[in-house]
Amino acid sequence: MLKISKKADYALMALQHIASVQFGDITPGRVVNTKEIAEEYNIPLELLAKVLQVLSKNGLIESHNGPKGGYLLARSAGQITIAQILESIEGPLGITDCSHEKEGEFCMQRDHCNIRTPLLKVQDSIAQLLNNMTLEDMLGGTPLITIQSPSAQGVER
Amino acid sequence: MLKISKKADYALMALQHIASVQFGDITPGRVVNTKEIAEEYNIPLELLAKVLQVLSKNGLIESHNGPKGGYLLARSAGQITIAQILESIEGPLGITDCSHEKEGEFCMQRDHCNIRTPLLKVQDSIAQLLNNMTLEDMLGGTPLITIQSPSAQGVER
């Protein structure tokens, strides 16, 4: 339960990769294209492309067209939260259907609903959790990808 | 994103209702049947029935067959956690596909995966949150349902 979609998974992997390349010590500032990521992580190329499109559209990354083109983080890794990434792909956080009810629309159970308040509390807790975690935290937490470079030039955050 | 299924919603509503009846001051220990819950909360009868079957099968509630039959909480409200309820309906908690990988099966991205560890951390936090919240907490948080028929115990509305 509460499984996030594959697309969201791919988005996280891709952004982590872009961040590690862009802010790494090997080739800082390098532009990275879709194909590179897809091959590195065995992600279907076209699907990943679509995911990156959405991230670009939502202002998380910048796209550069043409040969030698690719993607670039729109802001620093510390300024991109997990919540922002997931919401870009899967839409706003909502444990229940009635989380974002507009004025005038109610779920069929609303009038006698007994679980709305406590569930919203749970939702807030999760939101807080995801908002306090950034891409930078992900870089530090796990061993970074290591591109085949014989001179292992210490990769750190 | 991270939306829980309707069935899980219904399960929570039903259990909250059963608990509030069983441990309430009006008719303590009363058995409550599917129809009563379905009508009270406008839930499709047959679907709710299926949900309750699963809860019964998983040992959260006890079923009593025949006329005057119905369901009863298997243990006290304080001993039933939200996590147990949700997992009964939607299966074990798993943010990612690789959360419960058996020995020998790996996702296609596993060898270079860079997000597994941090995501598992997030998952643990959510699990802790859901495990620390019980049905009893839900009873206290919201105004209890009020059956509007002090005289007749039976058909209303």
Add this chain to the structure above:
DNA sequence: ATGATCTCCGATCAATATGGTCGGACTAAG
């Protein structure tokens, strides 16, 4: 300047999971 190639982009199709429904089996009261 121009061609060609490489990139991103939008619309389309299949697979899975969910929401919802139907008829049968059992139990216990009258």
Add this chain to the structure above:
DNA sequence: CTTAGTCCGACCATATTGATCGGAGATCAT
């Protein structure tokens, strides 16, 4: 023994997700 009421298990329709295809735009090499 009859009968009404309950739980139970298998079935179908729909919606969301996963994956795919061809086209438009931009940059570099000639």
